[in-house]
Amino acid sequence: MTSRVSRRLATFVTAGCLFGIVPLAACAQDVSTSEPFRIAQSSPKKEKAAKSSKKEEKVHKIAIQVAENNPALMNLALNNAANIVSHYKKLGEKAVVEIVTFGPGLHMLRDDTAHTAVKQRVQQFALETPEVIFQACANTQQNMSKAEGKEVPLISEAKITPSGVVRLAELQGQGYAYIRP
Numbered sequence: 001m002t003s004r005v006s007r008r009l010a011t012f013v014t015a016g017c018l019f020g021i022v023p024l025a026a027c028a029q030d031v032s033t034s035e036p037f038r039i040a041q042s043s044p045k046k047e048k049a050a051k052s053s054k055k056e057e058k059v060h061k062i063a064i065q066v067a068e069n070n071p072a073l074m075n076l077a078l079n080n081a082a083n084i085v086s087h088y089k090k091l092g093e094k095a096v097v098e099i100v101t102f103g104p105g106l107h108m109l110r111d112d113t114a115h116t117a118v119k120q121r122v123q124q125f126a127l128e129t130p131e132v133i134f135q136a137c138a139n140t141q142q143n144m145s146k147a148e149g150k151e152v153p154l155i156s157e158a159k160i161t162p163s164g165v166v167r168l169a170e171l172q173g174q175g176y177a178y179i180r181p
Helices: 003-019 024-028 044-057 071-090 103-109 116-128 138-148 164-173
Strands: 059-066 094-101 132-137 158-161 177-179
Touching (some): 059 071, 059 103, 059 164, 071 094, 071 103, 071 116, 094 103, 094 164, 103 116, 103 138, 103 164, 132 138, 132 164, 138 158, 164 177
Parallel strands (some): 059 094, 059 177, 094 132, 132 158
16 A cells, blocks of 8 residues: 555544544554455344343433322322333333422322321332332422421421422433323
8 A cells, every 4th residue: 555545544544433434443453554444244133132232221211290289189190100110111111200299289298288098109109119209399398387387297208309390390301201190
């Protein structure tokens, strides 16, 4: 190979490596050798295995809003979460669900005012379905504490987030699907 051709080939390979056009094996090869480049090709079996491993890695992310003091709405949110987790388990895929409560919806996670049936269901749900996280808005908790003149206790399954609406926005920014039952 002449030095001019060798330089052009080196320039092409360098540019190709930078932009991902040329396979990595070619990037590591000494371009001054007279051996031709070989482009690595994957076999159909390897491609199928790669696709199936990507399928296993996929995580479906869902955020559910509860902003009303309504046991029927909370039960609907829990039903939605259970259906989502169950559906993706059947497909061999993961799902992560965050139920975010704020405003009057915080009552659904309060230890002193949550309806007994809802509170029991949330507690049982948290034990049986670790893919579901219950978030409680700290702003709402503080405002309720101030209005009632006492601390507002939450059930132990609730995790406190500084702001429920901000948490929902952050989750959407992270690719979570947003559901408002």
